[in-house]
Amino acid sequence: MKKRIGLLYGGKSAEHEVSLSTAQAVTKALNFEKYEVYPVYITQEGEWRKGASLEGPAGSIEQLQLEQDSAAPNDISGFLPAEPEKGLDVIIPLLHGPNGEDGTVQGMLEVMNLPYVGNGVLASSAGMDKVVMKQLFEIAGLKQTPYVYFIRREWKNGQAALVKKIAAELTWPVFVKPANLGSSVGINKAENEEELIAAVDEALKFDRKIVVEQGVDAREIEIGVLGNDAPVCSVAGEIKPLKAFYDYQAKYKDGNTAMIIPAELPEEVYEQLTASAKKAFKILDCSGLVRADFFVTADNDILINEVNTLPGFTPFSMFPLLWENTGLAYPDLIEKLIDLAIERYEEKQLLQVKMD
Structure with a gap:
């Protein structure tokens, strides 16, 4: 029997356009012979729109911008597929930025007791707020700028x-x-x-x-982290912007950036990076996936920049490319994330909620 997957994307955020690009890319990676895929679109004004199951990958971003339907704004019934008697096996939140990546939607999914891909409430909110994240890194003893x-x-x-x-x-x-x-x-x-x-x-x-x-004169190195309680790391990648820095335009518009995968690093430096990435993953209590970003100076001093608890899956995105070069193809990466979401959900169901 096919698993029923809910794709949640768009959102009331300045990163709305990025979310749409990610959603389109994910539809191209999902195996429609294994999954029924139900789109749930949130407009930039915050209106929820649900659609019937997709027949196949989205041919364009416009296809994912669903027309108005009977769902009221912010009605959680938007999570339900076209046939309400069928529940969804897992939600894949693809909401970048506030009102999606910051723990708000994750909290709603927890209250609804729905399995979902990626980080939980604490990791999402702490990872979204760069100041809180930096303060936790300090507690973990991670060096930063x-x-x-x-x-x-x-x-x-x-x-x-x-x-x-x-x-x-x-x-x-x-x-x-x-x-x-x-x-x-x-x-x-x-x-x-x-x-x-x-x-x-x-x-x-x-x-x-x-x-x-x-600012720091250093190489920009990124590592993918995957897992729940026992995270593993990808190969390292290096970002070399052809502009002053790796800005929004370079990331999502013109691809005006060189990505070197794997990055040329001494083995001991790579080992230090993976150890720091796992430490950051654990101090934020992450689950599912994280992209950890570092600066590496000329004398191989390592500074953590940030972690991204919902890295993009666009054609220019580093996270899926890191795993592809580690031996995990894009479709397999999506399946792994779905399995990790279900694993975490099933573990939570073991928790006692009634007093003896």
């Missing part, structure tokens, strides 16, 4: 003091980021105080919390 963070109100009431603090504690250039976005949305590089102010104003369009990180 210096940073300063603040919220909108602090910037509004004390901009001059914060600029002075950043100039004193960090060295130029710095990178200004919304704390709760991924895919390089709202990120800018600043070489001086004037550029810093402009970059913060831009980042505040996307989040109330901002993190400013010191």
Whole structure:
């Protein structure tokens, strides 16, 4: 009997377009002889739209932008397939950014007691907030670049003091980021105080919390992590942007980036990277998948940059390419993630919920 898979994508987020690209790529990877695939689309305005089972891979992103149906906005019945008497075996959330990758949807799925691919509530929310993530990395003893963070109100009431603090504690250039976005949305590089102010104003369009990180002259190395309680790592890959840094355009639009897989690294450096990736995975209590991003300096000093708890599966995405070069093809990777989701769900069902 075919497993019934629910694809949840779109979302009320600046990363809506990325989610659609990921969803299209996943439909191309799923084996329709093994799975019934039901699309659940969330518009950028937050309206839920469910569709009948797909006949095959989505030929275009437009095909996934479902027309209005009887589902009310945010009606959880959007998770149900066309035949309500059939439940879904597993949900694959493909929602990047806030309102999807940050633990909100994961919490709803937990309350609904539905199996779902990827990280749970804690890992998703902590991994989404770059400041909380960095603080947990500090607890785990993971080395990282210096940073300063603040919220909108602090910037509004004390901009001059914060600029002075950043100039004193960090060295130029710095990178200004919304704390709760991924895919390089709202990120800018600043070489001086004037550029810093402009970059913060831009980042505040996307989040109330901002993190400013010191730039580092280093290679950008990424590793895929897969598993639940016993995670394993892929080969390492290196990002070499042909622009100033690996921004949204380079990631998802023009492919203006060189990806070197596997990265040329001494064996001992690779072993340190995988150990750090697993440590980051465990301190956030991750499950399913993570892409761990590092800086490696000329003298092989390792700094963790961040982890992405829902890395993209677009044609330009590093995560599936890392696993393909490790020996796990894209369709097999999707199947592995589904198996891990069911494994985690079945383990949770063993928990006692009634007092004797």
